[in-house]
Amino acid sequence: MKVAYFTNDQVPQFSKEKTVVIIFSEFAQLEKSEENFDCIIVADSKIENTIKIIEKIRKNIQFYLLPIFTNIENAEQLLSICDGDITRESWDVLVKKAQAINELRSLLVLPTVPFDLDTKVLQYTFTRENIIITPRLDWQTKALYVYPLLKILAVKTNDDLALLKNLQDRNLIEKETLHDRLHCCSKCHYAHINYIDTCPSCHSINIKEVDFLHCFTCGHVAAQDDFTRGNRLKCPRCQAVLRHIGSDYxxxxxxxxxxxxxxxxxxAEVIAKCLMCQHSNTLDRLVSQPIYSYKMTELGRLSTANNSIADMYNVFDILNYLTPQHFNQQLNWILQLAERHLEINFGILAFDIIGLDIFVQKEGRYAGHMLLEECTERIRQTIRTTDFTTRTSENRLWLLAPQTSAEGSQLLGKRLRAIADLTQQHDGIKLTFNIIVLFSGDISLKDETAETLIMKINEDLDAWRD
Structure with missing residues (x-):
């Protein structure tokens, strides 16, 4: 076991003879070192210094996955960014932890250049089995909560909630525990809200709470002070003396x-005023924001271990989606209708999405997922509610467009290609849709089935790809 040890004090004796300890006082010394360490111990006597060193380690592409142990007692704020405390656990236990983490780390394709935060979060979570991504209350932040793990892994400012939602939408992480439910400004989405009682008539905040009395004799309603005459109550309008509540007033x-x-x-009418943008929200306009802790799913573990981008294509499975089996049933049905009734026609489009892997290598997984979401929204706006889609492989999509002419089918294919062209980045990288468009009038309907038709189109697409 080779240990990098940060300390401003004496180094304790370790129980294992095969433990090699190299002392550092600054992070820059670790960066220059050519040793391959199994774990890092940060044992500065000041917690501020400990946090600074750990932050530098976790943000560094070379060391961020290494096990880190600390000797700061009662430092709960470090628990989510460290792997153990040498003041609470024996060295043998910590060694077993380090070995388990390093064993999982050896299964990953480790980067040599900076890359996107969601991959770092997935790889870190993968190497720490059963770890929970937990929020911590922080009044200085936009959402009142931060996720310490995301904050310490991030090189630049990041929207934690958006990133976690992205990972959850891809089924890579799942909700564990609901910690809080915030109400945020509908304009800027900050959770710093001041609730103000206002007048329902003029919306002024210049209101006060008053005890009112109602005189039964004349019906006059006024503040109790207006009825008080010495030590008795007397109506200021009709001069009736009010003795008994329920009978006189x-x-x-x-x-x-x-x-x-x-x-x-x-x-009073309650107005929720945002302390950031000063926007006044009615209560029904506030945006509800639940705060959860998260854990990795089995799909997340598999995708991370294989360094796969297959999960990113899941965003297309919301476009009037049918499973391949049901899509085939629908296609068989419309093939039979078109054979019997000349007025029935349809278009079928199949296309491969090419270039996502190159885009992800250049821009990162998060940017890649956001790009696919944008494509999905544009496709949604292009197709009709009566059209059906399916996906037969991670990047091969199918579209069945009932009652669509030959011209309409070609126009649909043209619009899909235009969507791919819109993905072009400033450096020229873009997605490409290899599209095959077929019209029912061009298909020999006699004895044709969904299975045989799809097989022919698959062969054409595969030949195009090759």
Whole structure:
């Protein structure tokens, strides 16, 4: 076991004879070292220094997955970014932890250049089995909560909630525990809200709570102070003496008075004013934001271990999606209809999405997923609600367009190609859709089935790809 040890004090004796300890005082020394370490211990006597060193390690592409242990007692804030505390656990236990992490780390394709945060989060979570990505309350942040693991792995400022939602949408992580539910400004989505009671008539905040009385004799309603005459109650309008509540007077439901418009009311109108952008929200316009902890799914573990981008194509499975089996049934049905009824026609389009792997290598997985989401939305706007889609491999999509002419089918193919062209980046990288368009009038319908038709199109697409 080779240990990098950061300390400003004496190094303790380790129980294992085969443990090699190399002392560092600054992170720059570790960066220059050519040793391959099995774990890192950060044992500075000041927690501020410990946090700074750990942050540099976790942000560094070379060391961020290494096991880190600390000797700071009662440092709960370090638990989500470290792997153990040498003041609480024996060295033998920590060695077993380090070995387990390094064994999983050896299964990954480790990067040599900086890459996107979601991959770092997935790889870190993969190497720590049963780890939970947990939020921590932080009033200085936009959402009032931060995820320490994401914060320490990130090289630049990042929207934690958006990244976690992205990973969840791809089924790579799943919700574990609901910690809180925030209400955020509908304009800027900040969770710093001030709730203000206002007048329902003029919306002024210049209101006060008042005890009102209602005279049964004349019906006059006013503040209790207006009825008080010495040590008795007397109506200021009809001069009736009010002795018994329920027979002479009662207390109306109104208990607020507006000092601007003089209106009396029973319930104030609550306005939620954002302390960031000053926007005034009604309560029903506030955006609900649940705060969860998360854990990795089995698909997430498999995708991370294989360094696969297959999960990213799942965004297309919401476009009037049918399973391949049901898509074939629908295609068989319309083939039979078209054979019997000349007025029935349809178009079928199949296309491969080419270039996502190159885009992800250049721009990162998160950017790749956002690009596919944009493509999905544009395709959604292009197809009709009566059209059906399916996916027979990770990047091969099918579209069945009932009652579509030959011209309409070609126009649809042209619009799909235009969507791919819109993905071009400033450096020329873009997605390509290899599209085959077929019209029912060009298909020999006699004895044709969905299976045989799809097999022919698959062969043409495979030949195109080769």
């Amino acid at each position: 009662d207390r109306p439901i109104e208990n607020y008075h507006c000092l601007d418009c003089e209106d009396n009311f029973s319930e």
